[in-house]
Amino acid sequence: MSFVDAPAPDKVALLRVGAHVRRKLDADPRVQRIETDRAEIWWVHDFLDEAECAETIRMIDRTAQPSTVLDHGNTEVWRTSSSGNVEAGDPFVRKVEARIDTLLGIPHAWGETIQGQRYAVGQEFKHHMDLFWTKADYWKQExxxxxxxxITAMIFLNDVEDGGTTAFTNLGIAVKPQRGGLLIWNNNLADGTPNEDTMHAGTPVIQGTKYIITKWYRSRKWG
Structure with a gap:
């Protein structure tokens, strides 16, 4: 399966979103670029405080179910975490989402509902991309x-004793969970085509439990 060889019908819209987010984040003193010339990845320390992280973890524990993945033809188990969408109408969730929307400068309506994810010892999400494969049957619905x-925005909600990194497998970059830290990346190249160097994995947790939330943005209004 190749994302690069698949049609890219949203190329122009993705180019525009990427350019806007790039300008916004690169001008923000709170935001650091992670060094690589092959992908656009940013980091923000302490995006959520300790109390906000604790509240989000409680929400995840109330909704988490065994995670699923879109069918790309894999026959082995690819994702062993628990996950679930948080309640989009909850005032606390709306506050967190508004903070992410503002940082990125993307309309709220373009973002999917935040998904919470919990990884116990030994659980992982093997290498994958957040993009949709436009040759797949599900693309007609997407x-x-x-x-x-x-854009992907991922917030780490706790420190993990060992393991549980978010590893960009083609780049040799691994980001260790740090409570409250926000990791952002553009899933596409500057021209709006898929960037296969955003391939990433949630590596197995060796000790502790890993909690994160992820918010994905589309090329236009979601849903």
Whole structure:
């Protein structure tokens, strides 16, 4: 399966979103670029405080179920975490989402509902991309749901004793969970085509439990 060889019908929209987010983040003194010339990855320390992280963890524990993945033809188990969408109408969730929307400068309506994820010892999410494969059967529905994904925003909710990194497998970059830290990346190249160097994995947790939330943005209004 190649994302690069698949049609890219949202290329122009993704180019525009990427350019806007790039300008916004690179001008923000709170935001650090992670060094690589092959992908656009940013980091923000202490995006959520300790109390906000604790509240988000409680929400995840109330909704988490065994995680699923979209069918890309894999026959082995690819994702062993628990996950679940948080309650989009909850005032606390709306406050967190508004903070992410403002940082990125993307309309709220373009973002999917935040998904919470919990990884116990030994659990992982093997290497994957957040983009949709436009040759897959599910793409017909995703076109109606807002098209291709543009930006991923992931917040680490706790420190993990050992393991549980977010590893960009083609780049040799591994980000260790740090409570309250926000990791952001553009899933596409500057021209709006898929960037396969955003391939990433949630590596197995060796000690402790890992909690994160992830918000994906589309190329236009979601849903």
């Amino acid at each position: 076109v109606k749901n807002g098209g291709q994904r543009s």
